[in-house]
Amino acid sequence: MSEEVKKENTNAKDLTAEIKDLVVEFRTDYGIVQALNSMELEIERGKTLGLVGETGAGKTTTGLSLLRLIPDPPGVIVKGSIKLDGKDILSMSDKEMQDIRGKAVAMIFQDPMTSLDPVMTVENQIAEVIKLHEEGGMEHALTRAREMLELVGIPGSRGSEYPHQFSGGMKQRVVIAMALACNPELLIADEPTTALDVTIQAQVLEMMKGLREKYNTSMLMITHDLGIVAEICDKVSVIYAGHVIEHGTLVDIFKNTRHPYTEGLFNSLPNLENRTAELKPIKGLMPDPSNLPKGCAFCPRCDYAMEICKTEKPKRVYRNDTHYVECHLYNEDNIQEGKVSIR
């Protein structure tokens, strides 16, 4: 597909959030760490985008950049644009950003054990968001806070307790209640279930799904768990070393996997049906982000690496309107053929 057609498509979409060509560096004493390398991201209204990748791939940095909360120093946004509802947030004042945070965009943090203030009652913490963004004073905020607690399945009467009196799963519910308190247009969920055990994971995911439908919230689901992606996401971006290497709908990614890295992610999952099947983890580790390979970032770990991979960055190849991959294995002619493992 040509670049122009692609552009028209973008304009037609109703995007809650859009990141284009974003480069974020962490400038430390030990060198420049490239956290995001021309990162691209699109979230359509009411849809959920899954952001999948290994530890250190830049998932959380992407989430934080949508709130403009990348720690500075050492984080620097070198170039690119971040748009929320079509408005560029990089040119906004601090005051405007404060109005957006919690109201238009809310974030669920990874670890509910540490993301709640230990010396504040949970209802006060939820009320704080409401008070910041809505009229009506403390009384109204507290009433709403208790409603939010009920909404996530915690009796409102327990609102006057402290976070340490709650279990992990309930704390995560509180964090979710806090994030949803002002009906945000975009919810960033940074590995919301990683710290929870599986039964609670299922409950929390089920709840998030229900709430998302109820409020038509767009969502960015940051995770490394492909099961969660399959459960909750509409589209998936696979990122590696701060760059999207494959993007598509659930069907595109799960049934028509193209990139060797995505393939590797699936192979790393245990297979319930075939217990004798050996796990095939991706060999090696993420490349040192302060010293990325010149060509394809995945090249040193790739089973299919060719000469060209070492020197040249792969171009984007579209399989259909929604699915693209950046890998030298593919070109316009062979992209339809099949998975790398079959070839």
Add this chain to the structure above:
Amino acid sequence: MSNTAAVHENEQISIKKKSQIVDVWKRLCRNKTAVLGLIIVAILVLIAIFAPIVLDYENQVIKTDYGNALKAPCAAHPFGTDEMGRDILVRVLYATSTSLSIGVVTVIVSLTVGLILGSAAGYFGGKVDMIIMRIMDIFLAIPGILLAICIVASLGNSIINLVIAQAVSAVPTFARVVRGAVMTVRDAEYVEAARAIGAKDSTIIFHDVLPNSLAPIIVQTTLQVASVILSIAGLSFIGLGIPAPRPEWGAMLSASRAYIRDYSYMCLFPGAAIMITILSLNLLGDGLRDALDPRLR
């Protein structure tokens, strides 16, 4: 659905609601040494409040009676009398109010200034931190007692000047403690979460950062009251503290120094008063720290 299951689970755990202050109080009561400290501090506070009301300053506290000078402890004078025939018990009790009130006022003043400077330095970091803390370092480089002597010597010998002198030398300590406490909390995930809901810096500092850094500040506050009382005693000892004839523990110690061989009880009682006050404040401070820390619940 999962929600109803959770509600059900919650109902089974019936938890009595209690206010935070009651909670802290209960935990403080479990700590025997802290209760001892609290009782002594409470008694001292009562003495400090009622001594000036009950005792007649002109006739009982400062009136000299040379006929009764240097009497050993007896029924009429349980702590004995000093070289000018004044009752030592009365003077020790009266001095409680002087020492405690100066200690508390000084600490309130220096705590307020130290809180503002320390939290700004710790929270914002960078240049703000650099400038504030280097100024504090300059103050810390001057020995506290020397600074106090300079201030009292240049401004004159009065209670207000004493408070100023003590407060100036206590501010850097507070700023340091607050800064350290704030820095450990500043990067906590709940502070990041507060930023992510759009809270202003001032809201974050007062709602999230300071309440979570209270423990070391409280301990420092009680210790500082004790150390200010000690400093005042020290200043009075060298004659730069509370102007005579108002009784003050340090001044009484200083006066009794000359008689220590023959009339040792004269320095025993003011000395014991200083020791008990400081010990009880320290016991209370430690107990409060344990009681206030939500992680020890």
